[in-house]
Structures are given as C-alpha cells and as structure tokens.
Amino acid sequence: MKELHVDVAVIGGGTAGLGAYRAAKLLTPSVVMIEGGPYGTTCARVGCMPSKLLIAAAEAVHQIERAPGFGIHPQGEIRIDSREVMTRVKRERDRFVGFVLEGVDSIPAHDKISGYARFIDDNTLQVDDHTRIVAQRIVIATGSRPSWPAAWNDLGDRLIINDDVFNWDDLPESVAVFGPGVIGIELGQALHRLGVSVKMFGVGGAIGPLTDNRVRDYASKTLGEEFYLDPNAKVEIMQREGDKVFIRYQDLQGKPQEILVDYVLAATGRRPNVDNLSLENTALQRDARGVPIADRLTMQTSVPHIFIAGDASNQLPLLHEASDQARIAGNNAGGYPEVTPGLRRSLISVVFSDPQIAMVGSTYHELTQKFSACGCFDIGEVSFENQGRSRVMLRNKGILRVYGEQGTGKFLGAEMMGPDAEHLAHLLAWAHQQQMTVDQMLDMPFYHPVIEEGLRTALRNLQSKLKIGDAEAERCQCCPGD
Template sequence: MKNLFKKKNELSQKTETVSLQIEGMTCSGCSLHIEKDINKKDGILISSVNHETGKGEFTFDTAKLNKEELINAVNSIGKYTVVKGNEKEDCCDSISDSTTDKASNKGKNQFDLIVIGGGSAAFSAAIKAESLGLTTLMVNGGLDFGGTCVNVGCVPSKNLIRAAETAYHTTHSNFAGIKPKGADIDFAQIIKDKKALVAALQQQKYMDVVSDFENLTMLKGWAEFVNNNTIIVDGKDTYTATNVVIATGATTNIPNIEGLNEVGYLTNVSLFDLEEKPKSLTIMGAGYIGLEMAMAYNRLGVKVRIIEFTDRPLRSQTEDITDVLVEQMKSEGIEILPNFRAFKFEKEGNDTIIHCNCPDGSTTQIVEKGHIVVATGTTPNTSKLGLKKIDLKLSERGHIVVNEKMETNISNIYAAGDVTNTPPFVYTAATEGSTAVNNAFSLSKQSVDYASLPWVVFTDPQIAGAGMDEIEAESRGIPFEVSKLDLTHVPRALAAQDTRGFIKLIRNTETDKLIGARVIAPEGGELIQQLSMAIKFGITVKDLAESFYPYLTLGEGIKLAAITFGKDVSKLSCCAS
C-alpha cells in the first residue's frame, strides 16, 4: 500500500481518479481480469477493482484518456458493464455502437466461463467451475460427451485387452502340469459387452456427475471464435464469457499417403465397433496405441501385422525395453516390419495392396485381405476453432502452447488436455482442466508439475515409467547411476514362472534420490505409482532398500532393484536386505 500511495503522490496534475460501479463480477478472478486488461489501455495509471463491492477505482492521464473512454474500455472487457446507481452508464452519446449492442445483448448467452470440448479436461473444468459458483457453457462437437477416453480410448481398449488376455491364457500356460484347452471366442458378444460398458460409464462418470449442476449449460455443436470473449456455435448463435477454456482433445493423425483415403481405413474410433471379427489387420504405426491394439486383436484370433517407419516399436523408450516387447509379440505370431514406409495404397478386388519402401532401399508390395488400421500418432483438434482470428499461439505440431498454469498467450483463454503441448493422458487432462479454471478465476495460482508423472502402456508385459530415463538424465547433465533387475531375481516372478522383463531405477549419485524408473513386467503398471511418489517426494534409494515389502509380491522387486545399486542381488537370500 505504501508504494501505491507514493505512486499517487507522484502523479502529475493532469490526472483524474474515478470510482465506477461494475456489474457482472462474481469472484476475485473477475476483478483480476478487469485490472489485467484495463492496465493495457494507454493512459491508465492505477486500477483497483473489488468484486465483493462491485467497485473499481481508476486513475488515468487526462491527456490520453477521458472518463467516457475509460467506461468504454471497461465495458469492452468480457461481460462486465459499468452502471450508474441502478442504471447502466450511458456515457453521453459517444459510446460506440458495438458497446451499446454488447450491453443490450446481455442475458442467456453470457457466461462466466465457456468450455469448448466435452472430454475429461472439459468435465473437470466444469466441475471446478460449479464449485466456484460460475455460470458455465460447455460446447461439444465430434465425439459424444465424455470424449476420447470413455468413448473410443481408455475404456474400450482396456476392456478388449482384458478380454484378449483371458483368451490368451486359455491357450498358454507357464506350468508344465497344466494343459490349456482353449476357448470359444464369441467376438460379437465381446464387442456388445464393450459397448454396454462404454455406455454405462459414459452415463455414470460424466453425464450423471453434472446432472444436478445449477450453473452448467451443455450444448452440442461446433464452436468457433469470433473474438477473445465470444464464440459462435454452428455458425448461428453467439455466446460470450469472461474466460474460455479450450479442451477439444486430439484425433488420429492421418498420413498423406497416395490412395489411403480411397482404399478406406480404420482408426481406434471405428475399429473398436467392428462386430464381425476381421480376417486380418495391418496396423500403421507402432506407438502405444498401435501396440495395444495389435496384442488385443491378435489374442482374439485376428492375424496382425505392424508397419513401423522407425527402427523399432515404441521408439520413445530405450532398446532394452522394446527388445523384451518385440520378443513377446513375435512369439505370439505378430508380424513386425520396422523401417518400412508405405508410400501407396490401392485396391485389387477385395484386397488392399500396400506399396512400401524397405530398409535396404528396395520396394515391396504387401497384401492385406482384412483392414488397414491407422495408428500414426494424434493431431490436436484446432482446425475448426477459428484460432487465426484471435492469434492464439500454436506449437510446430499444432498444439495450443500453454505454460504450467494452463495459460495461453491470450490473457483470458486457457487450454487443457490433448489439444495442448502437455503429456496426453486422461488423468493429466483432468488435472489441467481444473487448474485452468482455478487460475482463470482465482488470485491463488496453481501449477501442474509433470516431473514425476507416471504412465503405463497396456501391452503384455506392461511397460510403465515415471520421471526420466538414463538418456534424459545424461542429456540434462545430471550425475546418475542405473540399477536394472531382471525378473529372474524376483521371487514372485519365479513362483508364477513368468520372468519376462525387468525393473530399472535411475538415481542421482550426488543425492541418492530416485529420479526415474522404468518397468516392463506382467502387471508392471501396478508398481509405477509407488515409484512416482518416491520421485515426487525425494525418496532416496537407501530409503527404498530399507523399507518393508511383503514377500512374494512384485513390489518386492523395487526393494531388490534398490539393493542392486550396492550389492549383487543374486547372492542374497530370500527377504534379505
């Protein structure tokens, strides 16, 4: 306050201070928004806005600004309107037509918050907004409410993966004394059950959650920006809000390859709804989506081939991880073609001919009698938003650029989820959506920290990670050491006669703190949360090695991997420390 008074005393004689009653503020975020935007106006020297009293005090240079222009400037911010007593400020006859139109248009089409999208980030934003008492409009086009995860992503894929695992274990046994005899697979029933699960969870976890919200309006349609505060839906009705959260997600990136559109292809959106079991599948791409689909459908009796233009599947991970996975996939009959690049598709009767460049520089033709599945990464859903009108900053790959507070380069526009340049997971999207709304309407800012972020690829064995791997540690100049424990040293894996994979820990040699972990193991994803928490809270490897772990659990492998930094674990007895 001392600095504020000092600044006032230093002002020239050509200044004026006015107090304005402002209608439309609902929280401290509103007052902050007005202050932030009005301070950009040339001539504004000091602004102080209080949402509780509804008053704003403004000091301005009268040589650059007059009272009417000040009022116009406030009226142009979001849904706020300057009033005189109980009447709106007319500001003589000099108010622009646009301001007058805006004031007369207030009502049902004005909100505190507009959320564009209908997935996890959008619903999380809406839930947070409801808790703050904000009027919210959610506009969703494309996939049904619930977005990718529940409709065409996590839920259906993991359901099919589990069904496929059940089928696999009826034909494969780790025990010589058990002779599996197989199973009758009713593919159509599996898909029917999957659809029922999706519908139930979409209703229970999304629609039912917001069904009693008093301040939420949900609208189906395509939203396009008119300006920073206004959208138009399906080219018809316009809506305005103080702040906007973009949470439109991402869809499969379709490569520009000759003939691909003509021969037809599937993505996760359409593949999961096929009720007739495909004859075979050629999957384009060996990222986590392609790999999960490949293992699931192969185990359900579909012949699967993977074409990958890099040297190996899941190229983002180190070779020791992908080596284990490739060995397993090949043992199950999945054909993997690394360093193959498709350059042309064409139909020959009912068959699809895939023309490919081979690793040795030659070309070949691959015949696919079933379906082509495109799993070549994702692209953010921004093309229909009209972002050029508002000059929103995008990354080279088209993602909306946000900082750790989910702020974009435009003060009242935030973004969350797969449409942004952040890790593309449903649980990060949920955190980001809530964070965006908090930061848009609160003076207490929150940041999202991904340093210990856990993730899982649901192949078999599962691949999981948290923190950095050894390559990242080296690139960042961090002194590190790696401990890698094969599952052949874990009693649980030996008892189950399934020793596929390993546990790898990365520690900072100066602090002994765990900075990263990678696991590839049957149900290995169940281990990663503990390791993520260890990274987040600065747990040392010594702490991990000296903690209690139930004997004959896979989690005991973490203890053994920690011990391996200093001892040869093969020379330890059971339960040793």
C-alpha cells in the same frame, strides 16, 4: 443471432471440458460449456475403457493357452466367439459412457451450448450460426483426434482408427497395424490373441513411449516373438484391392513380402483439435503445430484470460493429466485475475500390453540430455526372467531400469517392461513425487515372494553405483546441462 455474456466459457465437453466447467462453477455461477459432438470422454467411448475390455478378453484366451506350462491341459480346441466378445465390449463400453452422461445430464441446460465454437477475438466466440458468446475468460478443452498420412485416405473404409474397432460386431481375419505406439500395441496384441492375423509396422524403431534403448529393444524382441512386428518397416506399396488392402514390404531379413489384409489400422498418433478454432483471430502464441503455448503449472496461455487443458494442450495425452489440467485451468479461469499454480503430479504412463510397459518420472532421454556434460546419473537394472515370483507365475519376461542422481542419491525415474508393471509404476511414481532417495526407497518393506522384489534388486544395483556426498552433488549442480 443470440448473444450471451458470461464470466467463463469452456470449449469442449470431454474429460478436460467437464472438469474445467465444474471447477470454474465452484467460483462463479456464470459458466457455459460448448460442445459440437456427443458429450462424453474419449476414454469412455473409444479409449482406455473399451480397449481394456478387448484386452481382458484376449488375456482370458492367453491364460488358457499358457495352462499346459503348469501341467494343466484344457480339453478340446479353444473356441473364440468374436461376436460375443464384441457384444460384451460394446455393452460395457456403453455402460461406462452412461455414467459420464449421467454427470452431463446433471448440468443445467442453460449452461450447455450445442455447436462448434471459433474465436472472433480474444473474448468473443461464435458458435455455429446461432450464438455469439462474449466471455471474460475462456478455457480451450477441445481434445484431440487420430491422424494419419493423407495418402491413406484412398483406402476408404478399409482404413480404420481405434474408434472404428469398438463399433465392430465381429472381428476380421486380418489387420495391418501402423504405429507401434500405445494404441497400436494394445489393440494389435489383443486382436492377435483373439485370432486375428496381425502384422505391425513402425517408423524409426519406436516402441510405445519408451526412450531407453535397452528396454525398447527388449520390448521389440518380446512382442515380436508373439506376432510380426517391424518397428522400422520399409513399406513399398499399400493400395486398396476390392475389399482388401494390398501391402508390399521388406521383412526383417530384407526380403520382399506381399500380403492382403481386411483393414489397415492407423495408430500413427493424435493431433490436438485446435485447427478449427480460428486461433488466428486471437493474440495467442502458438507452437509449431499451432497449439497455444501454456504454463504447465497454471495452464495459462500468452493471453492471460485464456487457459487450455487436456489433449488440446499437447502436453501429455493421458486421462489423469487431462483431469489435473482441467482442475487447474477451471480454478484459474473461475478465480481470475487471481492465478495460482496447481499440483502437478509425477509423470506416470502405462501400456497395457503383455508384459506391460511403463514409465515414471524423468525419461532416459530427458536425463541423458540434462546430464550430457557430466553423466551425473546412473542406472540400476533387473531382469524378470529369473525373478522368483515371475517364474512361479510363468510370467518371467521383462526388464526394469531405474535412474538415480549422483551426489544426492535421489530417485529420478524409470522405464520398464514386465509383469504387473502398472503396479510397480505406481509405487515408483509415489516415491518420485515424494522426492525419495534410493536409500529411503530401500528402507521400505518388501514382502516375499512378490514381483516387487525385482524392484528391490534394481534399486540395490543402482545404490551400488551411486556416489553419495557433498563433492559429487556440487559437481552435478554445476553441470551445464542442469
């Protein structure tokens, strides 16, 4: 058995693992990275990049279908060659993965340990049956994986996850998507627009990450006008029948329906990959899901020399968050015992549906919890249905809700569905991180005609409701929910 003694051991070779390794390496040469599977990132292999390639193909079809609204009539029937679609998706996906692997190849071979690590104690890792590593500091960056109810395993190869979609050579005729979250909405809508019969089922009424009922209801209605979507479905039977899956459910009117589909796509969430690390052999404090509890500013766990980053941390499973956490965890592991807080940016998330869904800063749910006793925040709203630029482009669907604090006039957050929401969200995230007030935001330039004029309307609506002044600010600061 080989034994290594190192300053820092990083468990995982994805976005967070690679980032933590590089950050720690700047502070100490004695760093190893342990990876049991293929190197590369979820984003490049099966996540954000291949999904956007599929979405781009679906948008191309949708643009042609919308053309008659402008008086432009393409000749003949639209022909979708799904083999060509998937060939491009996989070709470009492999290209993105290649860029990641080029970076991995530049890492010295003796710093890369192949195998799956588990804890022997707070400082010792066993990698498969070949290497024992004694590390002064450890970074857990093991990522996450899709999860679904165990009973669904009876569906065999008719049960798929997003990873499987990007290995298809051709597109199927029909798919039932379970879970209208980010992955489910993006893939479900894209498959529908590429000619696949899609039915989407959810539980509890959730749509994407939205917490504002007004925006969530609008999103459910808008998406439901394009393909079947029941965010609170009642599925009575789901079982395999040959090469199909039989599903009996109650439709939106409460009537029983039966369908046969080629695949069931499980988009029912992800779980952190920490269950096979033998964390019970450590002194780590863990949450109800078994995930080590960490300070979000330092990524330090209850065991001072152990840090965690990325999806494994169960904080916010987004690539830019994983990168930030990796940098913080790697810096602190490399420089330990000196531990310093890292920059945590304002929260921003985007669902690349059409219209897009986005959230910035504090959510509606968080604000209603925080200010439950005094109602010290208010809401500005705009509809994109009659917004000038949106109507010009025939993309006039959407709603934006912005939140501001009474007394200070500070911008707190936003939830939205609308055209180019990804760009609106970035503007709002920058304003939120700079802790701007609504008045300061309205002092910024707005060109004409642009979609951002809709944002200005929402901010003006919010401005008219805010009570600015010391007395109001004092009342809100004394709110028990703060």
